[in-house]
Amino acid sequence: MPPMSTPPGPLRLALCQMNATVGDIAGNERKISDGIAAARGQQAELVLFPELALTGYPPEDLLLKEHFLQDTRRALDRLAAETHGIVALVGFPERDDDVYNALAVLADGAVQGIYRKNYLPNYGVFDEQRYFATGDGGALIEVGEVKIGLTICEDIWEPGAPASDEAYAGASVIVNLSASPYHAGKAVERERMLIQRARDSMCVVAFCGLVGGQDELVFDGHSLVVDHRGEVIARAGQFTEELLVATVDPLAPRTYRLRDARHRAAGRDARPVPTIARLELPETPADDEHPLTRGPIAPLLEPTAEVYTALVCGLRDYVRKNGFDRVVLGLSGGVDSALVACVAVDALGPDGVAVAVMPSPYSSQETQADARQLADNLGVERYEFNIQPAMRAYASTLADTFAGRKPDLTEENLQARIRGNLLMALSNKFGWLVLATGNKSEMSVGYSTLYGDLAGGFAVIKDCPKLRVYELTRYRDALARETTGRELVPAMIIDRPPSAELRPDQKDEDSLPPYAVLDPILDGYVEQDLGRDQLILRGFREQDVDKVIALVDRAEYKRRQAPPGIKITSRAFGRDRRVPITNKYRG
Template sequence: MKQLRIALAQINSTVGDFKGNVRLITENILKARAAGADLVAFPELAIPGYPPEDLLLKSSFIDANLRALEEIVTASKGISVVIGFVDRKEELYNATAIIHEGKLASIYHKIYLPNYGVFDEKRYFHPGSSCPIYEISGVNVGISVCEDIWYDTGPATVQASGGAEVILNISASPYHHGKHHFRERMLGARATDNVAIVAFCNLVGGQDELVFDGGSVIFDEQGNLIARARQFEEELLIADLDVESVFHSRLQDPRWRKEGQQLECDCPTDRIMVSAPRQDSPRAMLPKQITPLLESDSEVYKALVLGTRDYILKNGFGGVIIGLSGGVDSSLVAAVAVDALGPKSVHGLIMPSRFSAPLSADYAAKLATNLGIKTFTVPIEKAYTAYLDSLSEVFRDTKPDVTEENIQARIRGTLLMALSNKFGWMVLNTGNKSEVATGYTTLYGDMAGGYAVIKDVPKTLVYRLCRYRNNQAGFDLIPDAVINRVPSAELRPGQKDTDTLPEYEVLDPILLAYVEEDKGVEQIIAQGYEPELVVKVARLVDVSEYKRRQAPPGIKITPKAFGRDRREPITSKFREGG
């Protein structure tokens, strides 16, 4: 039986950590070889890390990447290795090295360079122009990189038409909520359309605002899922591919040849010999490993945990500090931080004011006890009084307004940053997407922080995630009273969020339509929302762009996050709805 034992190493590379990345890659090569794999694949740009952004403009970075590749080539004995790196010829290429027995057998250059959403690959790379077919252990393998597989008549089809029995795609596919369903449907379609086995090796880990969810998969030539790795965790997924069945399926279904079809890319399919067929006796097939997909709220929560852990640890911070208000936002951020870093690395700061409800500090203290984190209490009354006294002459004959409210938020931001400076703890911002979108935040106040954990999480999802975490704990880890209390910034007597914003159950769908789906005001009104409300929300979003540009980076979990995804000008006279 014609068979290929393949290992997909979904690893957590760190951008620019060549020593650490080489060590991680080498360890997985050894594990794959010990498991009898013929071929081990690593994610897109696994050697330099993804995305390296403008580090690609530094010659020294490219040189370090090429030296690291040489180390990996030397370590690749007794197995074929497919791994992403940056190739430098007359241009830079997002490239894949095909290695066997300590030799660099070939290099594939990524053909389709994404330049939308979070991607800027055309800024750095030149596209490839060839779709080789590699003979690895007697199996014809078509190799491609990430975006290449998303085109239904792209490199995969060219390679399959040229005789490739296995399509191997190495990828760095950023996470957003629900993306894996769409991605797997696409990969299954590539397998059935081309009557080829499709193996997809994805990156895992956090890189600034991006999270990569792993979930590497293999589909057989009939579109059946035959292997899936865990999401949000490193794993070496090993599977035996029944390549003989591809031959028989193609005999029975000649439509796969698609004679005369218009292909997306017109590139040569040279045959390149990498390694000869195995000479040992046939091996027993490994049992299938198909890890179940996570439920909706679980996947978002794990993305937040992974993104937070990698941002803090990869940047060398010894711990974090969070302002605990007794509300759901800070409670969720604290729970995520503890799950990411452990309770000893998480600290809470409780900062009551004259407007804080007596129960707020109690709720914050109860949460801290449940999480096992240390807290400090620093009332802001003295500082607030001092500010008001200092400004009394200038503010004479004016009425208190949002200015006095924002002073309190800025005092709290200053106290958090003081503890950050003193103890080396990064401040975790606690603002959610609904607040960030509408500008319901204080610049240099509650917007202060080094990392915004729930920046891309709408308020209604915040509540769901709190309940999810409590269900996982088996008790009210986040006090039920916190989840059920009326949202308030507590910056003036009797204040509620709804004094300024509509109910979040109404607001969030409008924001979804306006921000993520790019629908205009008239389109949203046509969905049944009050015209005045839609115009108000759109205006709040538009005029708050200058605030968002000064916000800390945060984890992307929706299809369109503020920052890398959504790039609106600060200075603009265009307003939806007049």
């Protein structure tokens, strides 16, 4: 790695973990402007913003609009004019001969250089090759005597170049601007990867992540700085906006490489990396005013708290960014609607949530009492609608047509659709967003009613399997007991065998395998794409496997008509898992 003429001094970094809104160029510009000012106020010399911070992520087909790209560039130029006494790295879509997922280097009142993302993910929820052209390698900037390598999101997930080329070219700090969508366990997975990249490159790695909800996606932030030995020296909180500031020692990686020469041979064969900007180090207070290699380290959330917080964050942003001020949901006395109600209150406050209790002749007094008690415990407004008169009206209207036929699933579904109509009436009259309360297990096997319990604008727990719903509900109730000393969710909501209560003495297990069996089969078939024989080899009974596969395959048409919901597993329905409706392949 080439020597530097003068040893670099300490570098003070700021990572602006911001919640961007897709398409709100002016609002995102203000947040970036405020972030630059705040970082300058913290005596930072370099401030990082997330991937595509100026447009929000993912902007999808907005990127096909020429005027959208022009408006973005004008906003970038205005931001550049504000960068005096600090260097800012801002993610934006660059319009040149094509469109690039890019990082702009802003300093001294102008755009000093642009780096283009090399690796464009096109799996899972990602569709970047639809929109962007590929960059052609790594890039460096020099800030004073510090060489800094530039990467965007997937560039650092991929081992080797461009990060390795930048390190071989003399970078002692590698920055990564990212919009990394959340799923359960992603935070730990990502941090381990960044630690490994820091060790591999013998560089400081600074990762600046996007935070907030965008349609089905949630971004957890979790920005961090890792030193050249793989030690986390600064970490921002999850699911919250934050300016993370840390001072690093760029000389330490150089000294470390001098003692550990493993990469010398590889460095000789590495591709050359251009330096796209050479900048003076902004003037800051004396070095001894800031401790070296240190910043605040936020604790990571434990797994259940992490998923619950993701649901709260995703719902809050979906509601607010789409201009709603209140949500409404049907509260049945079951665990699914109980969890959605808890998440809604934590996201929006009690005044932002209304619930409807809608008993039928098959609704037990116990479940209705539990629903009312939960509504009172949460402090939300409650509406009561007895759906029996509407059921009689439907029966009378259809009597001649259905004459001679016994009641069946048709009459059960009518109950769900009556409830869906009532919720949509509240939505239309008052401008509230209806929350659907179905879980992933039900969604997988089609145990839901089109235009009934699937009705709504947002499905909060759409990607939560039933067993996880119980886990999250117990977590939220335990949290309430710890903080208030009182029960939040009535115990029977969690303990009672699950039932749709659409016919006498109905239980979910009348139609489905027990959830302790169903959820693991669904995990194998949906999340892991295992086939019938593979599932049987894992110990599941043939009859259970065959039944579940048939139900999942048959329900694809329902899932296509379901409202969007928050992705919290590694394979969510919708953007993640795309299976044709018209499809004869089985297993």
